[in-house]
Amino acid sequence: MKKQASEAEQQTAHARRQAEQSEKQTEEARAQSKAVAEQLEWARVDRERAQAESVAAWTESVGNDLVVVVQNQSLTPIFDVRLATCLGTDNRPKRYYAARKTVLPPSKDDGHKLAPATATIMNLEDWRKKHPKNPLPRVDLIFKDKYGIEWQRHWDGQLHPYESEQPFPTEWLKADGTSLTATP
Numbered sequence: 001m002k003k004q005a006s007e008a009e010q011q012t013a014h015a016r017r018q019a020e021q022s023e024k025q026t027e028e029a030r031a032q033s034k035a036v037a038e039q040l041e042w043a044r045v046d047r048e049r050a051q052a053e054s055v056a057a058w059t060e061s062v063g064n065d066l067v068v069v070v071q072n073q074s075l076t077p078i079f080d081v082r083l084a085t086c087l088g089t090d091n092r093p094k095r096y097y098a099a100r101k102t103v104l105p106p107s108k109d110d111g112h113k114l115a116p117a118t119a120t121i122m123n124l125e126d127w128r129k130k131h132p133k134n135p136l137p138r139v140d141l142i143f144k145d146k147y148g149i150e151w152q153r154h155w156d157g158q159l160h161p162y163e164s165e166q167p168f169p170t171e172w173l174k175a176d177g178t179s180l181t182a183t184p
Contacts, residue, residue, distance in 0.1 A: 052151040057139040071111035086155035119175040
């Protein structure tokens with residue numbers, strides 16, 4: 001009887017060790033699965049962000065005129081491109097509507113040159129008077145990539161997904177200084 005009880009205890013102890021080992025293996029498998037899922041997510045984000053990273057915008061002077069330049073160094077077009085010039089200070093940027101294009105194909109070294117809209121032109125002279133050492137305003141840019149993801153590159157170079165239901169940010173202004181998204 002003692003022998004049977006001893007054997008039963010040994011079998012129980014062995015079963016516990018196997019269960020603990022199995023639980024440990026399950027936890028290790030879960031951790032590996034989580035790590036692989038995180039790696040796949042980062043790869044997806046990198047893949048989606050790659051085209052957006054290849055797009056930038058700035059302004060240039062052509063004689064006395066201002067042009068907005070959009071550089072798309074990716075291999076595919078960008079869509080629903082919206083631009084605003086930043087005619088303010090770093091602390092108080094005033095972003096005036098500049099241009100909108102349905103499609104911009106990949107560009108060569110010079111980029112796509114666009115004439116700015118009235119909202120920018122009407123406020124440009126005041127900007128140039130206040131900033132004689134740097135009369136070229138910076139640019140905000142919103143566009144859709146080949147995956148249909150909307151991106152915004154701020155005047156300071158920051159890039160992030162544009163997640164608004166509005167086609168324009170509320171801080172983008174008309175020529176009279178009112179928001180593009182304000183309702184009359």
